[in-house]
Amino acid sequence: MTRWLSKNLIRIYAALAFIYLFIPVAYTMAFSFNDSGKRNLIWQGFTFKNWLNPCGAPEVCTALGNSIKIGFLATLFSTILGTMIAFALGRYSFRGRNTTNLLIFLPMATPEIVLGASLLAMFLNLGINPGFWTTVIAHVMFCISFVVVTVKARIASLDPKLEEAARDLYATEWQTFRRVTLPLVAPGIAAAALLAFSLSFDDFIITNFNSGTVNTFPKFVWVSSARGVPAQANVIGSAMFLIALAIVISAQIYSSAKARRLQKKH
Amino acid sequence: MANHPDAAKTGDLKLSSITKSFGDFLAVDDLDLVIPKGSFFALLGPSGCGKTTTLRMIAGLEEPTSGKIYLGDTDLTDTKSYRRPVNTVFQNYALFPHLTIFENVAFGLRRRGIKEVKESVEKVLALVELAHLRDRKPTQLSGGQQQRIAVARAIVNRPALLLLDEPLGALDLKLRRQMQIELKWIQTEVGITFVHVTHDQEEAMTMADTIAVMNEGRIEQLGSPADLYENPKTAFVANFLGQSNFIKGTVESTSGADQFVNLQGTRIAIPAARNSSTHKSLLVGIRPEKFRIHNVGDATTGNKLEGGVVTDISFVGVSTQYQVEMPWKQELMIFEQNDGGAPNLRKGDAVTLSWEPHFTFALDGDEDVKSGLAGVDGE
Numbered sequence: 001m002t003r004w005l006s007k008n009l010i011r012i013y014a015a016l017a018f019i020y021l022f023i024p025v026a027y028t029m030a031f032s033f034n035d036s037g038k039r040n041l042i043w044q045g046f047t048f049k050n051w052l053n054p055c056g057a058p059e060v061c062t063a064l065g066n067s068i069k070i071g072f073l074a075t076l077f078s079t080i081l082g083t084m085i086a087f088a089l090g091r092y093s094f095r096g097r098n099t100t101n102l103l104i105f106l107p108m109a110t111p112e113i114v115l116g117a118s119l120l121a122m123f124l125n126l127g128i129n130p131g132f133w134t135t136v137i138a139h140v141m142f143c144i145s146f147v148v149v150t151v152k153a154r155i156a157s158l159d160p161k162l163e164e165a166a167r168d169l170y171a172t173e174w175q176t177f178r179r180v181t182l183p184l185v186a187p188g189i190a191a192a193a194l195l196a197f198s199l200s201f202d203d204f205i206i207t208n209f210n211s212g213t214v215n216t217f218p219k220f221v222w223v224s225s226a227r228g229v230p231a232q233a234n235v236i237g238s239a240m241f242l243i244a245l246a247i248v249i250s251a252q253i254y255s256s257a258k259a260r261r262l263q264k265k266h
Numbered sequence: 267m268a269n270h271p272d273a274a275k276t277g278d279l280k281l282s283s284i285t286k287s288f289g290d291f292l293a294v295d296d297l298d299l300v301i302p303k304g305s306f307f308a309l310l311g312p313s314g315c316g317k318t319t320t321l322r323m324i325a326g327l328e329e330p331t332s333g334k335i336y337l338g339d340t341d342l343t344d345t346k347s348y349r350r351p352v353n354t355v356f357q358n359y360a361l362f363p364h365l366t367i368f369e370n371v372a373f374g375l376r377r378r379g380i381k382e383v384k385e386s387v388e389k390v391l392a393l394v395e396l397a398h399l400r401d402r403k404p405t406q407l408s409g410g411q412q413q414r415i416a417v418a419r420a421i422v423n424r425p426a427l428l429l430l431d432e433p434l435g436a437l438d439l440k441l442r443r444q445m446q447i448e449l450k451w452i453q454t455e456v457g458i459t460f461v462h463v464t465h466d467q468e469e470a471m472t473m474a475d476t477i478a479v480m481n482e483g484r485i486e487q488l489g490s491p492a493d494l495y496e497n498p499k500t501a502f503v504a505n506f507l508g509q510s511n512f513i514k515g516t517v518e519s520t521s522g523a524d525q526f527v528n529l530q531g532t533r534i535a536i537p538a539a540r541n542s543s544t545h546k547s548l549l550v551g552i553r554p555e556k557f558r559i560h561n562v563g564d565a566t567t568g569n570k571l572e573g574g575v576v577t578d579i580s581f582v583g584v585s586t587q588y589q590v591e592m593p594w595k596q597e598l599m600i601f602e603q604n605d606g607g608a609p610n611l612r613k614g615d616a617v618t619l620s621w622e623p624h625f626t627f628a629l630d631g632d633e634d635v636k637s638g639l640a641g642v643d644g645e
Contacts, residue, residue, distance in 0.1 A: 159360065164347075164356070167346075168352070170374050
């Protein structure tokens with residue numbers, strides 16, 4: 001018995017860890033099939049109704065649309081700006097580089113509640129009414145730090161000899177960037193963009209301060225939780241999870257198929 | 267678009283008073299050097315001697331603090347690296363990991379706006395015998411294969427000058443030997459000037475027509491491998507290329523082409539041409555394999571030193587190495603071929619040493635006999 005335990009302890013531990021991680025997800029998914037009516041707190045019976053009509057609850061799809069739009073714009077701007085900052089910090093030495101490095105970390109370390117409140121105060125002082133664009137600006141602000149950190153790590157791992165080799169092989173500065181640097185840093189940029197999107201999509205605290213009357217998906221869930229989250233929110237949450245999972249699995253299948261193809265060829 | 271000057275129109279590479287300093291550190295110190303077109307030239311020296319910096323300045327990856335670089339009559343000093351008809355084989359190859367072998371080799375041609383690259387690339391891949399790997403990525407290749415692709419990627423451009431920065435440093439000994447022969451063969455095949463940077467004296471001697479031995483940002487001596495080995499002008503060169511016995515002596519007289527030197531009490535002859543010093547006090551150098559070892563009283567020719575005692579013998583197959591203590595308490599090293607010519611000796615036997623005068627070389631008496639030894643130990 002002890003022997004069996006010592007042999008399988010790590011498996012048992014792993015199983016328990018996964019159960020712990022996935023129970024909330026499973027719960028969310030299960031309740032997306034709840035024939036609940038308005039209050040989705042108690043199991044009332046199984047139905048596909050919610051999945052067939054995800055926009056059934058009032059406001060849910062408007063809020064989702066806003067979240068996707070804001071997420072897309074925040075990702076776009078923060079990825080471009082953050083990548084440029086990362087290149088400057090990773091590749092050049094200039095006065096104030098260390099200070100900049102430190103300041104970039106500041107938004108990550110500051111409590112979101114403080115950031116959100118101060119931003120609102122700033123917008124109001126400037127006479128800007130909070131709404132869609134103030135939310136985008138706020139999201140770009142906190143996403144940039146994460147983009148910079150992610151891309152900079154990738155740049156640091158890049159062998160500068162490769163760029164020298166490109167220049168040595170008749171590539172101009174622009175061609176070197178386009179043909180060697182960018183393709184090699186691209187996985188880092190893609191990872192940063194995904195991170196920025198999920199941070200923006202998920203954000204509630206800063207958004208709640210700075211979005212005015214514009215509804216986002218997290219805001220919608222929060223407001224409706226007072227009277228019971230509609231099952232449509234579970235449908236959307238589950239769908240997002242499944243889409244992400246499908247992307248990861250197909251990327252895995254693609255890369256292992258590619259590796260197999262190469263193996264076979266030689 | 268970078269234009270590629272016609273390699274045929276270019277000539278010798280000339281470095282004129284090249285200096286490079288990094289802050290307070292003087293990496294290259296007022297260097298003058300001519301590398302003849304079509305030669306296999308080696309820059310040899312210990313790490314930190316400035317050889318790689320010199321190479322990077324030729325490639326255009328480093329700007330000289332002062333001085334000029336010419337290729338034929340063209341001043342390249344301010345030319346961007348991507349406009350120079352110069353290609354480099356980098357120390358760790360620097361192959362582009364995201365491109366296939368074919369695209370790695372085609373990179374330079376494509377950047378110069380050449381559309382039809384297939385034929386040239388396939389030809390050069392055939393030359394390095396790796397045509398079958400064209401669709402692989404660099405990480406799927408062995409070290410030796412990567413090395414050959416790095417060479418192919420450079421020579422496919424037909425540069426006027428190919429720079430090799432310690433190209434064999436990452437390979438194991440056996441592969442290194444093989445690649446030395448292969449590189450030499452490729453150089454003869456394509457007829458491009460090769461400039462090879464290395465800290466490995468054997469590698470430089472095997473491959474290069476001409477070697478420049480560098481030390482502390484300057485060229486110590488330049489010549490053919492045999493010339494540098496047989497007639498070193500400084501203790502650094504003598505120690506960096508092979509082993510030497512140094513004995514202190516004083517010039518007594520000169521008669522015609524011969525000089526007579528008092529070597530710790532014994533009068534010996536040196537051809538005046540082999541004395542690179544004008545001082546009276548000399549450091550007389552004799553390579554260990556030039557000595558012959560005799561029983562006391564045996565007939566000898568050439569110069570002779572008496573009163574030696576064997577203190578150590580080690581048998582190493584092709585030769586036997588003896589340590590002999592001389593009356594002035596200096597240990598000399600002697601290598602004898604195991605061809606039956608040397609007497610049977612044991613530790614403690616009294617011996618006489620002899621050698622031919624033209625194998626002697628003489629340096630200034632104030633040369634540091636230990637100079638250049640660290641570089642040998644480091645390898």
